[in-house]
Amino acid sequence: MATAFEPTAPSTPGTALVDRFGRHINYVRLSVTDRCDFRCVYCMSEDMTFLPRAQILTLEELLQVARAFRELGVAKIRLTGGEPLVRRNILWLLERIGELQGLRELVITTNGSQLERMATAIRAAGVRRVNISLDSLRPDRFRRITRTGDLDQVLRGIDAALAAGFEGIKLNSVVLKNRNHDEVHDLVAFAVGRGIDISFIEEMPLGVIGDHDRAEAYYSSDAIRADLEERYELIPTTESSGGPARYYRVQGASTRVGFISPHSHNFCGTCNRVRVTAEGRLLLCLGQEHSVDLRRVLRAHPGEPEALKAAIVDAMQIKPKGHDFDLRGQPVLMRHMNMTGG
Numbered sequence: 214m215a216t217a218f219e220p221t222a223p224s225t226p227g228t229a230l231v232d233r234f235g236r237h238i239n240y241v242r243l244s245v246t247d248r249c250d251f252r253c254v255y256c257m258s259e260d261m262t263f264l265p266r267a268q269i270l271t272l273e274e275l276l277q278v279a280r281a282f283r284e285l286g287v288a289k290i291r292l293t294g295g296e297p298l299v300r301r302n303i304l305w306l307l308e309r310i311g312e313l314q315g316l317r318e319l320v321i322t323t324n325g326s327q328l329e330r331m332a333t334a335i336r337a338a339g340v341r342r343v344n345i346s347l348d349s350l351r352p353d354r355f356r357r358i359t360r361t362g363d364l365d366q367v368l369r370g371i372d373a374a375l376a377a378g379f380e381g382i383k384l385n386s387v388v389l390k391n392r393n394h395d396e397v398h399d400l401v402a403f404a405v406g407r408g409i410d411i412s413f414i415e416e417m418p419l420g421v422i423g424d425h426d427r428a429e430a431y432y433s434s435d436a437i438r439a440d441l442e443e444r445y446e447l448i449p450t451t452e453s454s455g456g457p458a459r460y461y462r463v464q465g466a467s468t469r470v471g472f473i474s475p476h477s478h479n480f481c482g483t484c485n486r487v488r489v490t491a492e493g494r495l496l497l498c499l500g501q502e503h504s505v506d507l508r509r510v511l512r513a514h515p516g517e518p519e520a521l522k523a524a525i526v527d528a529m530q531i532k533p534k535g536h537d538f539d540l541r542g543q544p545v546l547m548r549h550m551n552m553t554g555g
Contacts, residue, residue: 229285230286232530233529234532234534238532239289239486240289240291242486243489245272245295248296248300250362253387254358254360255416264491268508270491270508270511272302272306274508274511278493283313284522285525290318290320291321292320293488297321297322297323298326298331304331304335311340318455321342321343323346325347325367325370326367328371328373329373332370333373333376341379341381344383345383346384348387348388348393349393350399358389358393371384375407381410383410386412388432388437389430390431394432394437401468411470412470412472412473413437415434445464445470446465447462448464450469475499489507497528497533498532503532505524505528
């Protein structure tokens with residue numbers, strides 16, 4: 214399997230990012246930290262060792278990366294983690310990315326724990342949409358899945374996000390068989406009652422988690438949709454939020470229900486995104502190790518944005534056709550989801 218790629222002589226950056234398969238990359242997910250105040254069972258092990266501060270990109274370096282991608286034609290930037298809102302001075306970074314000329318969307322994915330106190334400021338910084346993880350509406354089950362999370366705190370955060378006036382709010386639910394798969398009706402009802410969207414996600418086999426057997430806990434998008442259709446009429450739609458979800462409209466409501474299906478409905482053929490980890494590694498695919506060390510480029514060429522853009526352009530040569538997720542045996546990749554960027 215191909216892994217790291219080190220560009221040699223810088224190329225002349227173009228005005229758009231296109232890979233070997235003709236896919237236009239217009240969306241980057243930028244992780245600002247590997248740390249999180251939750252320990253979700255599908256994301257990380259219970260006892261995590263996080264990266265030393267010196268290995269994490271500074272806020273100024275993260276801004277340089279965001280600016281380089283924008284100048285290469287990327288129109289959508291999503292900040293992720295870990296939990297991005299635990300990064301100190303995150304509002305400074307949000308405000309400056311939000312000021313980048315031509316950026317169509319600045320989005321954030323969060324577990325919701327910090328939204329009660331930060332939603333208004335995040336919206337004022339220029340964030341248009343927010344995705345909030347919500348895997349259960351039962352306090353004991355929510356604690357079991359997150360290990361440390363407080364459901365009431367997250368629900369207050371969702372209310373704060375609604376009050377802050379974001380253009381879009383979407384819930385993300387990772388569905389695990391015999392853990393929370395029986396709550397999909399309730400989760401959709403919760404979203405419909407608040408006029409927000411929800412996406413159901415098949416578990417990604419990243420990292421050794423020790424909590425459960427991923428093959429045993431797998432619950433497909435098709436099974437979730439069949440469950441939902443017992444109660445709701447779901448109308449297929451071609452609408453997109455720019456990511457991998459396939460959406461359905463709930464009859465009689467404004468809510469869209471999305472399905473992110475890395476196993477049952479591979480979305481690699483239309484992939485339009487890349488990820489940058491908190492330590493500055495440009496990941497060309499969620500499920501492969503093809504990558505470029507942007508931190509090395511940033512620190513070897515300070516104040517030289519063209520070198521950074523050249524490295525990003527050259528990286529398109531190694532973006533793979535797709536991932537090779539397999540729920541049997543060991544995970545395809547040993548890196549945990551919090552290290553990858555959600």
